Amino acid sequence: MSEVIAGRIDFAFIALGAALPHIRAGKLVALAVNGEARSPSLPEVPTLRQAGFTDAEYPMWFGVFVPVKTPRAIVQKLHRETAKALQEPKVRERLAGLGVDPLDMTPAEFDALVRKEIDINAALVKAIGLKAQ
Numbered sequence: 001m002s003e004v005i006a007g008r009i010d011f012a013f014i015a016l017g018a019a020l021p022h023i024r025a026g027k028l029v030a031l032a033v034n035g036e037a038r039s040p041s042l043p044e045v046p047t048l049r050q051a052g053f054t055d056a057e058y059p060m061w062f063g064v065f066v067p068v069k070t071p072r073a074i075v076q077k078l079h080r081e082t083a084k085a086l087q088e089p090k091v092r093e094r095l096a097g098l099g100v101d102p103l104d105m106t107p108a109e110f111d112a113l114v115r116k117e118i119d120i121n122a123a124l125v126k127a128i129g130l131k132a133q
Contacts, residue, residue, distance in 0.1 A: 016099035
Protein backbone atom coordinates (compact mmCIF):
# COMPACT_ATOMS: atom_id res chain seq x y z
CA MET A 1 0.00 0.00 0.00
CA SER A 2 2.79 2.41 0.84
CA GLU A 3 4.33 1.81 -2.59
CA VAL A 4 1.05 2.74 -4.33
CA ILE A 5 0.66 5.85 -2.17
CA ALA A 6 4.26 6.82 -2.97
CA GLY A 7 3.63 6.29 -6.69
CA ARG A 8 6.31 3.59 -7.10
CA ILE A 9 3.76 1.01 -8.28
CA ASP A 10 0.53 1.60 -10.17
CA PHE A 11 -1.96 -0.58 -8.28
CA ALA A 12 -2.35 -3.31 -5.72
CA PHE A 13 -5.02 -5.56 -4.27
CA ILE A 14 -5.39 -4.34 -0.69
CA ALA A 15 -7.78 -5.43 2.03
CA LEU A 16 -10.55 -2.86 2.19
CA GLY A 17 -10.17 -2.39 5.93
CA ALA A 18 -6.54 -1.35 5.48
CA ALA A 19 -7.16 0.78 2.39
CA LEU A 20 -10.35 2.55 3.48
CA PRO A 21 -8.72 5.30 5.59
CA HIS A 22 -6.37 6.12 2.70
CA ILE A 23 -9.23 6.11 0.19
CA ARG A 24 -11.22 8.47 2.40
CA ALA A 25 -8.15 10.70 2.82
CA GLY A 26 -7.71 10.91 -0.96
CA LYS A 27 -4.37 9.08 -0.95
CA LEU A 28 -5.71 6.04 -2.83
CA VAL A 29 -8.35 5.63 -5.52
CA ALA A 30 -10.55 2.54 -5.35
CA LEU A 31 -10.94 1.08 -8.84
CA ALA A 32 -13.01 -1.97 -7.88
CA VAL A 33 -13.96 -4.08 -4.90
CA ASN A 34 -13.52 -7.81 -4.63
CA GLY A 35 -16.66 -9.84 -4.05
CA GLU A 36 -20.10 -10.56 -5.38
CA ALA A 37 -21.60 -7.25 -4.25
CA ARG A 38 -20.48 -3.66 -3.86
CA SER A 39 -19.16 -2.73 -0.44
CA PRO A 40 -21.55 -0.76 1.76
CA SER A 41 -18.47 1.32 2.70
CA LEU A 42 -17.86 2.28 -0.96
CA PRO A 43 -21.20 1.86 -2.75
CA GLU A 44 -20.04 3.95 -5.72
CA VAL A 45 -17.13 1.58 -6.47
CA PRO A 46 -18.00 -1.33 -8.81
CA THR A 47 -17.17 -4.95 -8.17
CA LEU A 48 -14.46 -6.54 -10.32
CA ARG A 49 -17.18 -8.24 -12.37
CA GLN A 50 -19.06 -4.96 -12.85
CA ALA A 51 -15.77 -3.39 -13.96
CA GLY A 52 -15.49 -6.03 -16.70
CA PHE A 53 -13.20 -8.57 -15.03
CA THR A 54 -15.16 -11.81 -14.99
CA ASP A 55 -13.85 -14.73 -12.95
CA ALA A 56 -11.37 -12.42 -11.22
CA GLU A 57 -12.88 -12.44 -7.75
CA TYR A 58 -10.67 -13.54 -4.92
CA PRO A 59 -12.64 -12.61 -1.82
CA MET A 60 -10.90 -12.00 1.47
CA TRP A 61 -12.53 -13.45 4.54
CA PHE A 62 -11.74 -14.13 8.15
CA GLY A 63 -13.00 -16.96 10.32
CA VAL A 64 -12.70 -18.68 13.64
CA PHE A 65 -10.96 -22.05 13.59
CA VAL A 66 -10.76 -24.70 16.30
CA PRO A 67 -8.95 -28.06 16.46
CA VAL A 68 -10.69 -30.75 14.40
CA LYS A 69 -11.63 -32.83 17.47
CA THR A 70 -13.35 -29.96 19.28
CA PRO A 71 -16.70 -31.24 20.57
CA ARG A 72 -19.67 -30.12 18.45
CA ALA A 73 -21.33 -28.54 21.50
CA ILE A 74 -18.34 -26.20 21.90
CA VAL A 75 -18.31 -25.38 18.17
CA GLN A 76 -22.02 -24.56 18.32
CA LYS A 77 -21.57 -22.37 21.40
CA LEU A 78 -18.67 -20.48 19.80
CA HIS A 79 -20.80 -19.96 16.71
CA ARG A 80 -23.79 -18.70 18.71
CA GLU A 81 -21.68 -16.30 20.77
CA THR A 82 -19.78 -15.01 17.74
CA ALA A 83 -23.04 -14.49 15.82
CA LYS A 84 -24.49 -12.69 18.83
CA ALA A 85 -21.44 -10.42 19.12
CA LEU A 86 -21.66 -9.59 15.41
CA GLN A 87 -25.20 -8.30 15.97
CA GLU A 88 -24.10 -5.78 18.60
CA PRO A 89 -24.49 -2.25 17.19
CA LYS A 90 -21.04 -1.13 18.38
CA VAL A 91 -19.38 -4.17 16.80
CA ARG A 92 -21.26 -3.68 13.53
CA GLU A 93 -20.38 0.02 13.52
CA ARG A 94 -16.69 -0.72 14.12
CA LEU A 95 -16.60 -3.40 11.42
CA ALA A 96 -18.41 -1.14 8.94
CA GLY A 97 -15.81 1.55 9.62
CA LEU A 98 -13.17 -0.98 8.62
CA GLY A 99 -15.05 -1.93 5.46
CA VAL A 100 -15.95 -5.36 6.85
CA ASP A 101 -19.35 -6.85 6.09
CA PRO A 102 -19.82 -9.97 8.28
CA LEU A 103 -21.19 -13.11 6.64
CA ASP A 104 -23.82 -15.01 8.58
CA MET A 105 -22.73 -18.63 8.12
CA THR A 106 -23.35 -21.81 10.04
CA PRO A 107 -20.32 -23.94 10.96
CA ALA A 108 -21.25 -26.32 8.11
CA GLU A 109 -21.45 -23.45 5.60
CA PHE A 110 -18.10 -22.11 6.79
CA ASP A 111 -16.58 -25.59 6.48
CA ALA A 112 -17.87 -25.80 2.89
CA LEU A 113 -16.39 -22.36 2.12
CA VAL A 114 -12.97 -23.39 3.47
CA ARG A 115 -13.00 -26.64 1.50
CA LYS A 116 -13.99 -24.77 -1.68
CA GLU A 117 -11.17 -22.26 -1.13
CA ILE A 118 -8.67 -25.09 -0.64
CA ASP A 119 -9.79 -26.69 -3.92
CA ILE A 120 -9.59 -23.36 -5.79
CA ASN A 121 -6.14 -22.57 -4.45
CA ALA A 122 -4.85 -26.11 -5.04
CA ALA A 123 -5.98 -25.86 -8.68
CA LEU A 124 -4.28 -22.47 -9.00
CA VAL A 125 -1.02 -23.82 -7.55
CA LYS A 126 -1.16 -26.76 -9.97
CA ALA A 127 -2.03 -24.57 -12.98
CA ILE A 128 0.96 -22.28 -12.46
CA GLY A 129 3.31 -25.11 -11.50
CA LEU A 130 4.16 -23.65 -8.10
CA LYS A 131 6.52 -25.87 -6.11
CA ALA A 132 7.60 -25.71 -2.47
CA GLN A 133 11.29 -25.07 -1.97
